[in-house]
Amino acid sequence: MVTGMYYHIAESWRRLYRERNDILKERIVAARYEHAILRVERPSRLDRARALGYKAKQGFIVIRVRVSKGGMRRKRARAGRRPKHIGVVKIKQAESMRRVAERRVAERYPNMDVRGSYYLFEDGRYYWFECILVDRTHPAVMNDRELVHQLNP
Numbered sequence: 001m002v003t004g005m006y007y008h009i010a011e012s013w014r015r016l017y018r019e020r021n022d023i024l025k026e027r028i029v030a031a032r033y034e035h036a037i038l039r040v041e042r043p044s045r046l047d048r049a050r051a052l053g054y055k056a057k058q059g060f061i062v063i064r065v066r067v068s069k070g071g072m073r074r075k076r077a078r079a080g081r082r083p084k085h086i087g088v089v090k091i092k093q094a095e096s097m098r099r100v101a102e103r104r105v106a107e108r109y110p111n112m113d114v115r116g117s118y119y120l121f122e123d124g125r126y127y128w129f130e131c132i133l134v135d136r137t138h139p140a141v142m143n144d145r146e147l148v149h150q151l152n153p
Contacts, residue, residue: 006047013045017121028123036066037108043130044120052116052132053150059138061112063131064120065101101129109133113151 016024043049043062054060102114112133120128134141136151 006050009045009047013047024121028121028128031064031066031121031128032123032126034064034066037105038064040064040130043132045118045130048118049130049132052118053134053147054115054132055144055147057140057144059135059141061109061133061135063105063109063133065105065117065129065131067097067101067104067127067129069097069122069125069127097127098129101127102131105131105133111135111137 015021040062042056043054044064046054049062054062098117098119102117105117106112106114112135115132115134117129117131120130122128134147134151136142141147141151
């Protein structure tokens with residue numbers, strides 16, 4: 001059986017998750033000190049990004065998102081602030097944390113379309129996802145016939 005490059009990339013990530021490798025632990029520790037929504041240069045998991053339609057061209061961006069773990073029942077903050085900034089609203093039982101991450105990215109980047117997202121890693125407090133966004137008005141995207149057909153069915 002012939003296997004491609006993306007199969008080997010996926011297999012190496014599965015091995016990292018299975019073994020809880022030190023490389024993965026270092027990435028998690030570094031990610032804790034980053035912003036909750038952070039634009040990254042290139043996708044960490046190229047196999048998943050390509051499966052979602054990512055292309056290494058202008059008009060595509062990758063965003064790493066941190067979402068708190070836990071269910072819907074969150075303790076509300078005691079100090080005064082608006083509910084949106086407490087982090088307890090719009091988290092529903094039927095909505096996965098991946099969907100919460102996609103929604104937050106879509107709110108932050110209103111001119112971009114969320115193409116999809118994938119799980120990156122987690123610790124005891126947070127999940128991290130990477131979201132693929134595409135700017136459908138960018139000339140590099142508009143001139144790509146395959147992308148235009150996918151974006152405008």
